[in-house]
Amino acid sequence: MTTVHVSPQKGQQNPALLGMKCIRCEEDFPIADYFVGCPSCHSKGYPASVAPQYNAFPRSISSRNIPDWLVYSTAPSLGEGNTPLISMKRLADSTGVSTLRIKNETSNPTGSHKDRMSPLLVQRALDVGAATVVAASSGNAGVSLAAYAASAGLECVIITTRSMDPNWRRAAEMHGAVLHATNTDEERWTAVAEGVRLRSWYPATNFTTPAVGSNPFGVDGYRGIAFEIFAESKDAVPTDIIVPSSRADLLWGIARGFEDLVKAGLSDQMPKIHVVEPHPRLTKVLAGSDYRGEFPGESKLISIGGSTVTYQSLHALEIGAGTAVVADEFSALEDQKTLARHGLYLELSSASALTGLRILLGMGILNSDSHAVLIATSHGYKEHAVFDSPISIVGSKYSD
Numbered sequence: 001m002t003t004v005h006v007s008p009q010k011g012q013q014n015p016a017l018l019g020m021k022c023i024r025c026e027e028d029f030p031i032a033d034y035f036v037g038c039p040s041c042h043s044k045g046y047p048a049s050v051a052p053q054y055n056a057f058p059r060s061i062s063s064r065n066i067p068d069w070l071v072y073s074t075a076p077s078l079g080e081g082n083t084p085l086i087s088m089k090r091l092a093d094s095t096g097v098s099t100l101r102i103k104n105e106t107s108n109p110t111g112s113h114k115d116r117m118s119p120l121l122v123q124r125a126l127d128v129g130a131a132t133v134v135a136a137s138s139g140n141a142g143v144s145l146a147a148y149a150a151s152a153g154l155e156c157v158i159i160t161t162r163s164m165d166p167n168w169r170r171a172a173e174m175h176g177a178v179l180h181a182t183n184t185d186e187e188r189w190t191a192v193a194e195g196v197r198l199r200s201w202y203p204a205t206n207f208t209t210p211a212v213g214s215n216p217f218g219v220d221g222y223r224g225i226a227f228e229i230f231a232e233s234k235d236a237v238p239t240d241i242i243v244p245s246s247r248a249d250l251l252w253g254i255a256r257g258f259e260d261l262v263k264a265g266l267s268d269q270m271p272k273i274h275v276v277e278p279h280p281r282l283t284k285v286l287a288g289s290d291y292r293g294e295f296p297g298e299s300k301l302i303s304i305g306g307s308t309v310t311y312q313s314l315h316a317l318e319i320g321a322g323t324a325v326v327a328d329e330f331s332a333l334e335d336q337k338t339l340a341r342h343g344l345y346l347e348l349s350s351a352s353a354l355t356g357l358r359i360l361l362g363m364g365i366l367n368s369d370s371h372a373v374l375i376a377t378s379h380g381y382k383e384h385a386v387f388d389s390p391i392s393i394v395g396s397k398y399s400d
């Protein structure tokens with residue numbers, strides 16, 4: 001790996017940033033990197049993330065000042081954020097909720113919500129003088145990090161598996177990332193850990209087992225989704241937000257964002273923030289299993305796959321008073337088609353948010369008075385599709 005020389009590009013850190021606080025034991029720490037999460041909880045065998053802690057928030061919120069709420073108000077940008085909040089009236093009527101809107105994170109530069117995290121991560125890497133950023137990823141996170149690293153002149157290494165979809169692989173390589181493959185998801189974390197220890201790579205994602213959330217400077221960026229939803233819906237703050245999730249970076253960021261709006265005195269309403277998972281993980285933990293356990297399961301919802309749960313998942317559900325539901329891949333495929341036939345072609349994992357909505361309606365947690373927002377995390381063009389039937393050949397039919 002050649003090391004590129006990066007001229008210092010210090011970010012404008014939020015002046016209200018006090019330090020970092022453990023989301024589990026609430027111990028305070030100075031502003032620094034905590035790659036394995038809270039040192040105290042780690043040493044006790046209960047890994048948990050730390051999060052930026054602010055002593056004040058801006059007095060107002062609008063689409064223009066959201067960077068002032070984040071850990072950095074300046075960071076390398078490709079035009080991410082301010083994504084559309086789309087009203088889906090026909091879909092609301094057919095599903096049976098009062099209103100249904102979709103926060104369309106697919107309109108971010110690399111087509112997924114991960115573009116909320118990458119600019120802040122890359123800025124932090126620049127601040128600490130790192131030459132190379134690294135992520136364990138086989139999809140959206142790796143592509144996004146590769147793009148933002150390229151924009152900032154940093155090297156990027158993506159540790160993936162041999163089964164990485166060629167669409168994502170091509171995108172990451174086009175951005176100049178170096179890809180290394182391991183045989184299993186878990187081996188990716190060992191490879192990242194070695195790179196961090198031996199080569200001073202700056203990590204974007206978890207590399208410990210049991211897992212913690214991704215880099216806190218990056219996760220902070222997901223709060224922006226809550227701020228945008230709130231700024232765009234002051235007359236009709238959603239009652240329920242449904243988030244497809246794996247290790248809950250996005251889920252936690254949205255929950256913390258809404259909590260911060262309440263703390264800032266700008267909102268007196270906290271939406272319920274629910275999570276959709278592809279096989280029982282968090283649902284098992286909520287039923288009594290240890291969150292540090294392994295929860296294996298196979299599904300075609302690869303972007304929210306994985307066998308681990310993080311403490312931040314539990315914390316997010318606690319903040320957002322949400323429910324965890326399991327979406328099977330067949331229902332998600334039906335809902336992928338339904339969303340596409342309402343104009344939005346989303347990745348299968350992303351379409352599971354609609355499946356989650358239907359399940360929550362069936363459970364009576366949502367009802368005809370609910371104002372729901374689904375988070376569309378990633379578009380469908382990235383996936384290899386399995387077509388049901390070949391496209392029919394029309395021959396000269398239209399040339400007569």
Ligand SMILES: [Zn+2]
Pocket residue numbers: 022023024025026027038039040041042048
């Ligand atoms: Zn702790």
